[in-house]
Amino acid sequence: xxxxxxxxxxxxxxxxxxxxxxxxxxxxxxxxxxxxxxxxxxxxxxxxxxxxxxxxxxxxxxxxxxxxxxxxxxxxxxxxxxxxxxxxxxxxxxxxxxxxxxxxxxxxxxxxxxxxxxxxxxxxxxxxxxxxxxxxxxxxxxxxxxxxxxxxxxxxxxxxxxxxxxxxxxxxxxxxxxxxxxxxxxxxxxxxxxxxxxxxxxxxxxxxxxxxxxxxxxxxxxxxxxxxxxxxxxxxxxxxxxxxxxxxxxxxxxxxxxxxxxxxxxxxx
Amino acid sequence: xxxxxxxxxxxxxxxxxxxxxxxxxxxxxxxxxxxxxxxxxxxxxxxxxxxxxxxxxxxxxxxxxxxxxxxxxxxxxxxxxxxxxxxxxxxxxxxxxxxxxxxxxxxxxxxxxxxxxxxxxxxxxxxxxxxxxxxxxxxxxxxxxxxxxxxxxxxxxxxxxxxxxxxxxxxxxxxxxxxxxxxxxxxxxxxxxxxxxxxxxxxxxxxxxxxxxxxxxxxxxxxxxxxxxxxxxxxxxxxxxxxxxxxxxxxxxxxxxxxxxxxxxxxxxxxxxxxxxxxxxxxxxxxxxxxxxxxxxxxxxxxxxxxxxxxxxxxxx
Numbered sequence: 001x002x003x004x005x006x007x008x009x010x011x012x013x014x015x016x017x018x019x020x021x022x023x024x025x026x027x028x029x030x031x032x033x034x035x036x037x038x039x040x041x042x043x044x045x046x047x048x049x050x051x052x053x054x055x056x057x058x059x060x061x062x063x064x065x066x067x068x069x070x071x072x073x074x075x076x077x078x079x080x081x082x083x084x085x086x087x088x089x090x091x092x093x094x095x096x097x098x099x100x101x102x103x104x105x106x107x108x109x110x111x112x113x114x115x116x117x118x119x120x121x122x123x124x125x126x127x128x129x130x131x132x133x134x135x136x137x138x139x140x141x142x143x144x145x146x147x148x149x150x151x152x153x154x155x156x157x158x159x160x161x162x163x164x165x166x167x168x169x170x171x172x173x174x175x176x177x178x179x180x181x182x183x184x185x186x187x188x189x190x191x192x193x194x195x196x197x198x199x200x201x202x203x204x205x206x207x208x209x210x211x212x213x214x215x216x217x218x219x220x221x222x223x224x225x226x227x228x229x230x231x232x233x234x235x236x237x238x239x240x241x242x243x244x245x246x247x248x249x250x251x252x253x254x255x256x257x258x259x260x261x262x263x264x265x266x267x268x269x
Numbered sequence: 270x271x272x273x274x275x276x277x278x279x280x281x282x283x284x285x286x287x288x289x290x291x292x293x294x295x296x297x298x299x300x301x302x303x304x305x306x307x308x309x310x311x312x313x314x315x316x317x318x319x320x321x322x323x324x325x326x327x328x329x330x331x332x333x334x335x336x337x338x339x340x341x342x343x344x345x346x347x348x349x350x351x352x353x354x355x356x357x358x359x360x361x362x363x364x365x366x367x368x369x370x371x372x373x374x375x376x377x378x379x380x381x382x383x384x385x386x387x388x389x390x391x392x393x394x395x396x397x398x399x400x401x402x403x404x405x406x407x408x409x410x411x412x413x414x415x416x417x418x419x420x421x422x423x424x425x426x427x428x429x430x431x432x433x434x435x436x437x438x439x440x441x442x443x444x445x446x447x448x449x450x451x452x453x454x455x456x457x458x459x460x461x462x463x464x465x466x467x468x469x470x471x472x473x474x475x476x477x478x479x480x481x482x483x484x485x486x487x488x489x490x491x492x493x494x495x496x497x498x499x500x501x502x503x504x505x506x507x508x509x510x511x512x513x514x515x516x517x518x519x520x521x522x523x524x525x526x527x528x529x530x531x532x533x534x535x536x537x538x539x540x541x542x543x544x545x546x547x548x549x550x551x552x553x554x555x556x557x558x559x560x561x562x563x564x565x566x567x568x569x570x571x572x573x574x575x576x577x578x579x580x581x582x583x584x585x586x
Contacts, residue, residue: 059338106365113336114364117356123326124361127333134292134315135337154357157326165318 002045007213010081011041015241016268017077017090023261025094028102029070031251035177035210035236036071036144040064042216043142044078050139053083056109062139063112063128067121068146068175070253072104072111084110119152121145122172126162129170129229142171148180151189156201162229163202170229171220172203175210177238181252198231210234242267272410276432279410280372281305283417284342288316294421295334299324299345301374306344324349328357328369335367340421346380347373347389347430351396362426363399370420370427371396376406376466377517377546379433381557385550389430393465394522396428397495403427404494408469411440412492416447432467439469439490450493453505457487459579461509463502465491465524468515468566475571484579491524499531506532506539513542513575517566520545542578544571 002010014037022028043049043064050062066072073093080087085108092098099107103116113124125143132139145155162170176194178184185191198205208215219232238252239245242264245256256264273279281296285308288294296309296317309317320327324345331341343350350373351358362369373392380387396404405420405427407413413429420427445452454469455476464472469490476486489505506512512532514525525543532541546564553563561567565574 113332114360117360119325120329120357120361123329123357124333124336126326127330127335128337129333130330131334131337131339134339154325154329157323158329161320161323161326161330164321 001047004213007041007045010045011038012241012268014041014074014077018073019264019268021073021076021090021093022255024091026255027094028073028255029253030073030255031179031238031245031249032068032146032175032177033071033074034240034242034245035238036068036175037074037240038211038213039144039173039175039216039234039236040071040074040078042213042220044082046213046217046220048217048220049142051082053110056084060137060139063125063141065112065115065121065125065128065141065143066104067115067125067143068118068149069103069115071144071175072115075104075111076100076108079108079110082110084108118146118149119154122155122158123161125170125172126158126165126167129162129167130165132169133167138169140169140171142173144173144175146180147174147176147178147185147191147194150174150191150194151180151185159198159201159203166227167229168226171232172198172229173232173234174198175236176233177236179238179247179249179252182249184249195231195233198233202228203231204228205231205233207233207235210236211240273414274435275304276410276413276434276436277303277374278305279413280417280429280431281308283414284421285309285312287418287421288313291340292316293339295339295341297327297331297341297343299327299343299350301345303344303374324354325357328354329361331369332357332361332365332367335369340368342370342372342421344372344374346387347375347392348387351392351428355395358402358426359399363401366401366425368424368426370429372429372431374431374433376430376432378551378557378560381560382554385552388551390517390519390546391522392428392430393494393516393518393524394526397522397527399426401425402495405429405492406466406494407492408466408490409436409439411438411443412447415445430466436467436470447492449501450496450498451489451491451501451505454488454490457509458485459509460484460511460513460575461487461489461506462513462515463489463491463506463524463528464515465494466517468517471566471568471571472515474568475575478568478572479575482576484576486575491528494524494527497527499535502528502531503535503537507537509539511540511542511579513544513578515566515571516545517561518545519548521548542575544574
């Protein structure tokens, strides 16, 4: 079992690699990647996701659908570090000939589906969970969505469908950072109370501190109630890890510049 | 092959027979019924899901099922099974080339009095621009029943546009495998009508009348709009002095556009007339026949227009 301090170190490394990829490419979504970094590290290093990097097509693997596709930035260093592709490939982010773009696609080993258009991943995850159940496979499907993404109506079609079909092999993780592309979600369409909404939709829903590995791993443990899909509402901070990037829409797709770059590097080190 | 009393049954009965021996075949319905769907519910309920009134989720779930080895047919009224969930079709199905068939019911003005929300006149254009999507607009039961195995088992996404009710069988005992995408049903030196869907039947009626009046008129059934074999189309129209396209579909982006593109790029120099539904919303009630007539798609107006045109006269509609 990986210790909490090791997970923290890994998350710090992921944020640094993510940051350098974006600075080097001059483009990328840092805010939402940083808010979801700890969630992804918990899944891939905390013994949660059953997977085999040497066999990405293993039919009994657990699957992560990065429905908020712009968070793929944080996923790339993790997939490389776990062995899906060489770490050196991270240097090619957004380059001609690379498969590592601003949103993920299935050309990259370890990426399960094409995302980038918000609101699709939960329905796909529901189909995967239903398909695995029909195939007699116990593997779990995890879908990472955002609170901004939760403004998409399709999310709630899929939420009700998964509850209707008792897809207990499905976990949604809401990266509830409170900020979308240009504003706080409370100022556009307030998605709170998030935990209650998922409970009302028929899910086993619980809040966690999305930057606490202890809370995340405890929430991911076990099947939950046997006849409901599981919703882990991860309360997070957009831009987590760099003080001036936190809780603001400015770095959803915006980049630090000038002195900010060294300031960020110092805070991430 | 049994004689089907509703064109939808040709699809679902054949699908049912395949599904009995293949548990990976799944049918998802967006809360739409058809007589033969009841067989799925009664005999293989594990392979049928009414997903409710949620078409975006229906497409995404179909994608997820396909990613776990399933072959999925989704079913709904055309505007809702295509345009409502176009983004899911584009990304979830087409960008991943997943084996999902969208069976849309209610071609053209089939749901006439239900109004423009239910008129299916934009689907051919929109499905045609989805990369990798096969687009079928069949004209009879035999054709539908014949292509079901390939719809289900071939890789990639497909769209099949279904009418409602019964129509004369054009291909019974023809042995046609429908691999070319179009069939020349009759030749015509003066005029070739390239039609699709139920308008093929109208075209045959019109061609009979025109030919009797001395305008030698042929009919080509263009039933697969994509992928499209340009050579086969060029050959089909090359021997005619004029070409008209006929569809119960918007004049924008349907087979008129397809045929026009091919003929223009080939520099064929054959005059083309596109006959279809005007680029407007049709609010008129009264049924399918009056709506078709409003757009000049009734036999009498078609005969007048095509007669005038071949005599270089005016278009009356």
